[in-house]
Amino acid sequence: MEAMLSADAEAGRDYARVRDAIRYLVAHAGEQPQLAEVAAALCLSESRLQRLFSRWAGVSPKRFIQQLTCEAAKARLAAGAPVLPLSHELGLSGGGRLHDLFVTLEAMTPGEYQQGGAGLDIAWSVESTRFGPVLLAQTARGVCALQFLSGDGEAEAWLRAQWPRAALRHVPGQGGALCRRLFDPLAEADGPPLALRVQGSNFQIQVWRALLSVPYGGLIGYGQLAEKIGRPGAARAVGNAVGANPVAWLIPCHRVIRAEGAVGGYRWGEERKLDLIGWESARLSREEATA
Structure with a gap:
């Protein structure tokens, strides 16, 4: 350990x-x-x-x-989902894509939202990852938050603002194994499905579920995502929902970019978004080369 x-x-x-x-x-x-x-x-x-x-x-x-040029990004937007042998898609070789296939998303009920999390027990910790420290928070029914952190003390303050009446328990190290499974490219692709339990409007939940289908190393435009949920012309509203995503990486909002190939904004900083996109693309290109 x-x-x-x-x-x-x-x-x-x-x-x-x-x-x-x-x-x-x-x-x-x-x-x-x-x-x-x-x-x-x-x-x-x-x-x-x-x-x-x-x-x-x-x-x-x-x-x-x-991997980070506008030309490369536009090519990936046009290409759609990357195609790899079935063994790769099933996670039998090359870590990293397990969360694309084994994530389930459940929404909090309106009552739970209105009550500010009363009756919820949330265990949280700050974990080290290859992209810097993250806040990982979990309920008995799944992960409710994964946030990249930029400073000390922000983790509990953010959680308390989201869940003012929940019982928050700081459990150092409780999310270490899960973070290694998510961020380690050599991690085994086994383990139980990853359950997410998040709060959001019906529209936000719809957008976040659609994001789960954007594959590892893939990119999608805001307009394309709006069409994907049957709401063409709602790119701006989709962008707002993307920006409100409470579970970084697992709900891959970093894979949404502008139609012209520009990276666009990101809740945890445009620079970090570049890092995530570039890292995924680099790993994917290596796997394609050895497939």
């Missing part, structure tokens, strides 16, 4: 450096900076930066940034 926790922390530390490299690459994309230039800007050696990127993303910095 201690070794697993250490690996999670190491991935989080890698992300802090990799995130700075991605910021530099995006800001200087038109100049096509070489590895030496990026490394110098971060006060790292070329070999150190290459190792960091390969360990975190599985590909080189150059290959990673190629």
Whole structure:
């Protein structure tokens, strides 16, 4: 267990450096900076930066940034769902896509919402992941929140605002195993289905359920998502529902981008959205190459 926790922390530390490299690459994309230039800007050696990127993303910095161009994004929008052998789709090789196939979403009842969570017991913890610290909160019937964090003390405050009358229990480490299953590309694809129990309007629930069908490494436009739920012309309302998603990653709102290929906004920051899209695309390209 201690070794697993250490690996999670190491991935989080890698992300802090990799995130700075991605910021530099995006800001200087038109100049096509070489590895030496990026490394110098971060006060790292070329070999150190290459190792960091390969360990975190599985590909080189150059290959990673190629996944984030508008041209690449538009091509993926046009292509629709990526196609891999059945063994990959079933999670028999290559971790990461298990949540696309085994997530169930249940909505809180209007009564539970109106009562502010009275009678609900919510266990929560802050866990280390390869994308930084996250808040993971669970009820007896499923995950009710997965939030990327940007500062200390925000986790419980956010939960209390969402569920003012619920019994909140801080249980350090209670979500560690689940987070490793979600964010570790080498994790086994077995285990029970992942149940989500969230609160939202009927329209929001409809949008979030539709997001569950957007595959790992895939992208969808706001207009396409509106059409998917039978509401063409409601792209703006769909965007609002996407932005209200309480369960990052598992309800993959990061896979929704603008029609012209621009990344668009993200509840936890546009920069993190870039990281998530790029990481998934990099992992997918590696799996396709070895399929």
